[in-house]
Amino acid sequence: MSRPARALLALLAAALGLVAAAAAAPPDPAPGRPAPGRRLTVDDLSVVKLRATAVPDARSIAALGQHREGSGVVIDARGLVLTIGYLILEAEQVELSTADGRAFPATVVAYDAATGFGLVRSLVPLPIAPVAFGDxxxxxxxxxxxxxxxxxxxxxxxxxxxxxxxxxxxxxxxxxxxxxxxxxxxxxxxxxxxxxxxxxxxxxxxxxxxxxxxxxxxxxxxxxxxxPLLPDLIARGRSSAPPRPWLGLHTQEVQGNVIVTQVLPDAPAERAGIRPGDIVLALDGEPVRGQADFYTRLWSRGSAGVEVALEVLRAGRVQTVAVKTGDRDAYYRRRPTY
Structure with a gap:
């Protein structure tokens, strides 16, 4: 047997072992644990299906669509579900469903743009046990x-x-x-x-x-x-840290050069006159060396609202553009989902 085949068999064995461990139920099965003789499902691993519908005028529709579908993970006994935030960004309706097709209405609890996490909570009890966090x-x-x-x-x-x-x-x-x-x-x-x-x-x-x-x-x-974020996200819907400066543009790095590929409508960068095709050379007089350097320098300038000076190369000429940064969370449209 080849080495890749042996590795795959070992991985499948580990998978089967983990699923079998999830099936270990006490004599009186708890919610989310499989009853004796019942086929295992993703419910037994604390995972639910998540559907979300964004508000009709959502600014994220162009990139993400209005109707979104993915997974969520139950993380507490009161129906708190962790997911990836772009699924629920600007959502006006959220629904969770279990493997047998039962649907449960949910509400958005939090979205954290810095990490990408999103939280929703079921409005009725979920028949699923929460997962424990690892390291x-x-x-x-x-x-x-x-x-x-x-x-x-x-x-x-x-x-x-x-x-x-x-x-x-x-x-x-x-x-x-x-x-x-x-x-x-x-x-x-x-x-x-x-x-x-x-x-x-x-x-x-x-x-x-x-x-x-x-x-x-x-x-x-x-x-x-x-x-470290979870208490804030549950209590406030966002981190208690000051919001990062945000420009509202998309970039691509090519051989260390940061090229603006898209400017979001009515975002700080568009209002300041930044254009697709601009090459970002410097921020506040300091040379920019790649995307990661650009972002970390921007975020180090303070909180949202700070003004920064971008030196850009446009049509063969270097120009300096002053941009009053914004708060990404304030840009996107949010409505209660309950």
Missing amino acids: SSAIADREPVLIVGFDGVAPAYVVSRRRFVGHWEYLLDEAIYTAPATVNWSGAALLSRQGRLLGIGSLLVPDAAGPGTQVPGNLFVPIDLLK
């Missing part, structure tokens, strides 16, 4: 894990832990990358061999094993980022 900082490369989405369970390996820079003014210092790739990753649970939650699914990526590799996989937001 995402302790996982190592080649560690076998389970990816649990509303459509099923997929075994995978952690193939790298590294920085992720998103074109939408987003950065994770140590994202979790897994392979092989799985479908329906949005909001999926990343579980350890002990069945503990390590992260929440965010993206499909072509280079999970590292820059320049051709290993399709998935990116997960580490659960350790949630732990």
Whole structure:
């Protein structure tokens, strides 16, 4: 038997072992535990299906659509569900459903743009036991894990832990990358061999094993980022930290150059006159060396509302554009979902 085949069999065995552990029920089954003889479902691993509908005039519709679907993970006994935030951004209606098709109305609790996490709460009791948090900082490369989405369970390996820079003014210092790739990753649970939650699914990526590799996989937001934020998110709907300065533009890095690819309508960058195609050379007189450097320099300038000076190369000429930054949360339209 080949080495890849042996590895796959070992990973499948680990998956089966974890699912079997989830089936271990006390004599009087608790909510979310399988009754004797019942087929296991993703409910038994604390995962539900999540559907959300954004408000008709949502600013995120162009990128995300109005109707969104993914997974959520039950994290407390009162129906609190963790998901990836873009599923519920500007949502006016949220519905959770269990593996047998039962639907439960829910309300948005919080969205954190810095991490990407979103929280909703079921408005009626969920028949699902919550998952326990793991230690995402302790996982190592080649560690076998389970990816649990509303459509099923997929075994995978952690193939790298590294920085992720998103074109939408987003950065994770140590994202979790897994392979092989799985479908329906949005909001999926990343579980350890002990069945503990390590992260929440965010993206499909072509280079999970590292820059320049051709290993399709998935990116997960580490659960350790949630732990210090969770009390604030539940109590206030957002972090208590001052909001970061936000420009409202998308960028691409090409050979260390930061190129503006999109400017969001009525965002601070558009109001200041930044255009697609501009190359960002400096921020407040300091040279910009790539996307990560650009974002971290911007965020270090203070809180939302601070004015920054961007030097941009446009049509062969260097121009300085003053931009009064904004609060990303204030830009998006939110309405109660109950």
